[in-house]
Amino acid sequence: MKLELNEQQKMIQKMVREFAEKQVGPIAAELDKKEEYPHKTLKEMAKLGLLGxxxxxxxxxxxxxxxxxxxVIEEISRKCASTGVVTSVHNSxxxxxxxxxxxxxxxxxYLPxxxxxxxxxxxxxxxxxxxSDLGAMQTTAKLNGNxxxxxxxxxxxTSGPEAGIIIIFAVTDKEASSKGISAFIVENTFKGFKVGSIFEKLGINASKTSELIFEDMEVPKENLLGSEGDGFKIALSTLDGGRIGIASQAVGIAQACLDESIEYSKQRQQFGRPIAKFQAIQWMIADMATKIEASRWLVYNAAYTKDQGLRFSKEAAMAKLFASExxxxSAIKAVQIHGGYGYTKEYTVERLFRDSKITEIYEGTSEVQRMVISGSLLK
Ligand SMILES: Cc1cc2nc3c(=O)[nH]c(=O)nc-3n(C[C@H](O)[C@H](O)[C@H](O)COP(=O)(O)OP(=O)(O)OC[C@H]3O[C@@H](n4cnc5c(N)ncnc54)[C@H](O)[C@@H]3O)c2cc1C
Structure with a gap:
């Protein structure tokens, strides 16, 4: 057993890290402040093949x-969690x-x-x-001719107001409960497609989160994804993979908290020495680093299991649960290490603190991840 990235994976890591440092990090605070979608970054990422x-x-x-x-998702999220989630949703x-x-x-x-x-x-x-109870959805789809x-x-x-291709789920057979849900590929130009309110949020402000409203929306029959009734299965299996992306986003955010904390604690002087010399700070840094390393290996394990073609629901849920927590x-500790400065928008940890929380909520809350993990152990 070799616990090491292969040459190609190391190359990708180096390339994306450099890209994120040069092009993602420098504008992250501004996009967050202006709640501005990362259009320019996404264009550059597409050129590097990161959107496919x-x-x-x-x-x-x-x-x-x-x-x-x-x-890729870890390195992008390490510099901008909003761009990280947009990329994760787009891909997985x-x-x-x-x-x-x-x-x-x-x-x-659609793929090209x-x-x-x-x-x-x-x-x-x-x-x-x-x-959490996705099976309770009420959106309906009725076949009318073609x-x-x-x-x-x-x-x-996520990306609601910006997306051109949207995977949606709707009930095609009310009597069949979750087996009556179907999936569709929808374009934002389809008649009856509307973007509703855009939410003001605690964090990931550049990612744009909105309502989508379908009023007699016309979707060609050939845009049904899978067969009628496959939708719930498609949603759950898609979210299994998505959780690897969100877990990676969480690792990126946590790593950024550690990066910022190490740098700050070495330069901030109190009582005549850098605060990094105090054991209280050293222990917080040690705990952060240990949990981040464990999270990253849980992510790699889930990703590896997926690539082996094996069931990976439990592994993905464990990675997402542990990495998001x-x-x-890490964000709480990073703000603590920065003291009062960490509570201001002058310092990156303030944004990381706000951005971190969502990782415990979307693509299944922590409670849902615990249900998935225990469900697979107690069956
Ligand atoms: C910024 C943001 C982006 C998002 N992006 C997307 C997106 O792109 N696409 C999309 O489809 N959705 C998206 N979501 C929705 C997200 O996945 C849901 O918010 C999440 O699944 C939780 O659903 P809910 O908000 O309705 O909370 P609820 O389901 O109402 O949960 C409320 C609380 O009850 C708990 N709870 C619920 N059921 C149980 C149970 N059986 N046992 C124990 N506890 C339980 C939950 O864990 C939670 O703590 C996004 C949400 C946000 C905030």
């Missing part, structure tokens, strides 16, 4: 493994289900556009009354 990381080369992507994908919640469940026509039509970043992807599952007519409201959709804990 997992898309097979025959459809214009880089065709990389899931560990490489995790590395939109490109992946099309690769896995799409027809050849759907793959040819996603890989080139010509359109950004979004995933619309959550509804006002269906969050079109589905879709009605309903989705909420909290590590991100929040």
């Amino acid at each position: 990381i997992i898309i097979p080369p025959e459809y214009g992507g880089a065709g990389l493994d899931t560990i490489s994908y995790a590395i 919640l939109v490109a992946w289900p099309i690769i896995k469940y799409g027809t050849e026509e759907q793959k040819k039509k 556009i996603l890989a080139k970043g010509e359109k950004i992807g979004a995933f619309a599952g959550t509804e006002p009354n269906a969050g 079109k589905y007519i879709i009605n309903g409201d989705k909420t909290f959709i 590590t991100a929040v804990d």
Whole structure:
């Protein structure tokens, strides 16, 4: 057993780290402040192949493994968690289900556009009354000739106002409960598609989160993803992979907390010496570093298990649970190490503190991850 990244993975890490340091980090605070979507960064990322990381080369992507994908999301999130989540959703919640469940026509039509970043992807599952309990969704889809007519409201959709290709879920058979849910590939230009309110949030402010409203939205029959009734299965399996992305985002945020804390504690002097000389600070740094390392290996383990074609729901849930709680804990410690300065917008840790919390909520709350883990152990 070799616990080491391979040469290609190391190369990707170096390339994305350099890119993030030069092009993502310097504008992250400004985008957060202005709540501005990272359009320019996404264009540059597309040129590097980062918007089609997992898309097979025959459809214009880089065709990389899931560990490489995790590395990309960690390195981008280390500098900007908003850009990290947009990239994660685009790749694992939109490109992946099309690769896995799409027809050849759907793959040819949508994957090259996603890989080139010509359109950004979004995933619309959550509804006002269906969050953790996704099976309770009320959006309906009725086949009428060669079109589905879709009605309903989705909420909290990452990239909602910006996305051109959206994977959505709707009920096609009310009597069949979760087996009556179907998935569709929707374009924002379809008649009846509307962006609703854009939320003001605690963190990841540059990622744009909105409602999506479907009023007699017309979706061509050939845009059904999988078969009718496959939607719930598609959503759950997609979210398993998505959780590897969010866990990677959490590792990136936590690593940034550690980076900032090491630098600050070495230069901030109190009682005539750098605060890094105090054991209280050293222990916080040691605890952060240990949990980050453990989180990263849990992510790599989930990614590796996925790439082996094995079941990885439990591994992904463990990685997401532990990494997200590590991100929040690291952010709390990082602000503490920065003292009063850490509570101001002058310092990056203030943003990291706000950005960290969401990793415990989206793509399944920590409570839901514990349900997935215990469910797989107690069956
Ligand atoms: C910034 C942001 C971006 C998002 N992006 C997307 C997106 O792109 N696409 C998308 O579809 N969704 C997205 N979401 C939605 C997100 O996935 C949901 O918010 C999340 O799944 C929780 O659902 P909820 O908010 O309705 O909370 P609820 O489900 O109402 O949960 C409230 C609380 O109850 C707990 N709870 C619920 N059920 C149980 C249970 N059975 N046992 C124990 N505790 C339970 C939860 O853990 C939580 O603590 C996003 C949300 C946010 C805030």
